[in-house]
Amino acid sequence: MTDNEHEIEQPDERVPKRVIGTPAPGTSMLGDEVPVVEEGDVPGVTFQDEHKASRAEKIVALCFTVTFLAAIAFIISYVVFQVGDPESTGTSNLALGGTLTIALLALAFGIVVWVRQIMPKYTLIQERHAMASDEDTRENVADTFVQGARESGFVKRPLLRRTLLLAAAPLGLLPLVLLRDLDNSKMPAAKFNETLRHTVWGEKTKEGKPLRLLVEGTGQPIRAADFNSPGGILSVVPEGYEHDLNALAKATLILIKFRPDEIKSGTNRNWTHDGIVAYSKICTHVGCPAALYEQTTHHILCPCHQSTFDAADGAKVIFGPAARPLPQLPISVDDQGFLIAQGDFNVPVGPSYWERGDAEAEARSKGGHA
Amino acid sequence: MTRITAWRRHPLARYAVLILALALVGMVYTAFIQASRPADAALASGKVDDVAKGRSLFEAHCASCHGLNAQGTSTGPTLIGVGAAAVDFQVSTGRMPAANPGAQAPRKPVAKWVTDEKIRQLGAYVQSLGGGPQVPGKEQVDPAKGDAGRGGELFRANCIQCHNWAGAGGALTLGKYAPNLNDASPTQIYEAMITGPQAMPVFNDTTITPEEKRSMIAYITQVREQRDPGGFGLGRIGPVTEGLVGWIAGISALALAAIWITAKKRQKS
Secondary structure, rough: OOOHHHHOHHHHOOOOOOOOOOOOOOOOOOOOOOOOOOOOOOOOOOOOOOOHHHHHHHHHHHHHHHHHHHHHHHHHHHHHHHHOOOHHHHHHHHHHHHHHHHHHHHHHHHHHHHHOOOOEEOOOOOOOEEEEEEEEHHHHHHHHHHHHHHHHOOOOOHHHHHHHHHHHHHHHHHHHHHHHHOOOOOOHHHHHHHHHHHHHHOEOOOOOOEEEEEOOOOOEEOOOOOOOOOOEEEEEEOOOOOHHHHHHHHHOEEHHHEEEEOOOOOOOHHOOOOOOOEEEEOOOOOEEEEEEEEOOEEEEEEEOOOEEHHHHHOOOOEEEEEEEEEEEOOEOOOOEEEEEEEOOOOOOOOOHHHHHHHHHHHHHHOOOOO | HHOOOOOHHHHHHHHHHHHHHHHHHHHHHHHHHHHOOOHHHHOOOOHHHHHHHHHHHHHHOOOHHHHHOOOOOOOOOOOOOOOOHHHHHHHHHOOOOOOOOOOOOOOOOOOOOOOOHHHHHHHHHHHHHHHOOOOOOOOHHHHHHOOOOHHHHHHHHHHHHHOOOOOOOOEEOOOOOEEOOOOOOHHHHHHHHHHHHOOOOOOOOOOOOHHHHHHHHHHHHHHOOOOOOOOOOOOOOOOOOOOHHHHHHHHHHHHHHHHHOOOOOOOOO
């Protein structure tokens, strides 16, 4: 124990007197002769209760000891836990991070307790200076400005002034020109129909034949006679677009096989083949893939918002936020017995959009089925 | 002697006697029925024993819901044409006999009487009623012979909407759900695909070939063998719940710490 440490334990040493980098004793602004700490001795300064301070001191010391131990543990963990496979690297990370966290947290906690419960409290008043500059400075700035204006000849030389204004005018208009890009009202209306109304099912192969239905994943065409187990379902993609994600975003289907007596009036039977019905997989609510099919109830469930469609009855909505049934694709078989699309959906697939209108009513008025 | 007398006077004694008597009558009746049943001429090809034993098992354990001739009742569907594969799946996973009629019969430990032998006999009986998918052979479902990459592609196209990409399962409508696949054996997975148990659709062998099914089984078994790194995995989505709790708890702790550091000590008055 040195003298210095002995002094620190004295009660009157609570007043900061001798700290490295501060004035030596005697010049202290708080005075070094404060024998018994009492409130009001020094205006604006509240000293800590010595009893509480010594208790806090123990807490702080404990915190610092914890920091010491945790830091040692960090070094030990660094040596003990070697990295390599994911398992041991994970253990090493946990040990290093854990010990470092404990060390720094304990240190921080100790310092906060030190400041809050041991050091005296000051009531400080901070004066603010006036916002405005003084009179001289302001006059000076005004003079400089006038002088600059005079020397630039902005008034005297009208040619310079006018060409500068001329240069600035179109420059200021540039953002307005770019704003025009936001206006899409001039885009051809046919483009909307092309991109949103139609899917690739309306197209033909290079040989001019209708597109076949392919099993998603295997890319195999489906012979109607092979898809013969009632209660069956397949995820289907169009021939030639198996990996075209832009096309698949709208054209993916679910193909369901029913017993003939299960199909209800909501389903267009002319668009089915031997109890096989094709619906768009894209939910009419916000476009999630709705393909959770229950063969017992014929429910198609959309996993995003629980919209439920009755697959046996034209995929009409029986629960949830979807507003319209899943569009049915007209299907048929080609001369080899493979399932093909008769044509495109007669209503747009997927969620609603402004220009869509009542596509179902439109399709009905054309004599079609929606 | 006095102890026996005490048992006889026990309040439950009359019930015990009643149950014993009923069991005795039942056994004698069953034995009598078995002895008197004529062998089915159409099935006299060596499998007769299995079919006959299967029929008696069926009458004892299944007929109350599925009907005495497996024709179906209001509580259970017909089993004509479902095949031995459906029987093997339902009974070996403990789903059947069902504990109670509900939205869905859950997987559970098999009933005490169930053995591989008895399942085979039941299956033979149901197969004899109207054909249907057979139990696949060991070779047919061997994950080692499948291509997990290709199987994964098919699994993602056809199965994950209900079963989740790691086979964790998920909710369906009106209390039904797609079960977790982690407990299912390769044979059971194959049988589920070809028979479409309960609400599950059928994936027949002509559209998804047996080789493709084997590849899917390879994918399912390989994925479940992978180590799941996150606590509450939520079907391998990752430690989302822990992150949420950590974030909320962490932010709260930081806010409290900031309040504590800067708080003014209450003035003593």
